[in-house]
Amino acid sequence: MKLSARNMLSGTVLSVTKGTTTAHVTVDVGGQTVTSxxxxxxxxxxxxxxxQAVKVVIKSSDVMIGVD
Structure with a gap:
């Protein structure tokens, strides 16, 4: 697979939770979880x-960080 996005992480699907139209897919990436x-x-x-083994592809124009 070739993509223009450079942020690709290998992981394993932990769960798939379907809603009415949208599903939340939780992926283990090296001990951290990413949800899409x-x-x-x-x-x-x-x-x-x-x-299932998957690639998490992150393509974003903005990444925000917040602190209390």
Whole structure:
């Protein structure tokens, strides 16, 4: 797979929780979790399921950090 995004992390799907139209996919990336909100249709098209090896691709124009 070739993409223009340079931030790709290898991980394993921990869970897929489907809602009405959107699913939350939680991925273990080296002991940290990343959660992505994608369409239910995308989950089906990709055949996502717990235990599956995936790539987390991060492409963002803004990354914010906050402190208390």
């Amino acid at each position: 909100a994608i369409t239910n249709e995308a989950v089906e098209d990709l055949g996502l399921a717990a235990g």
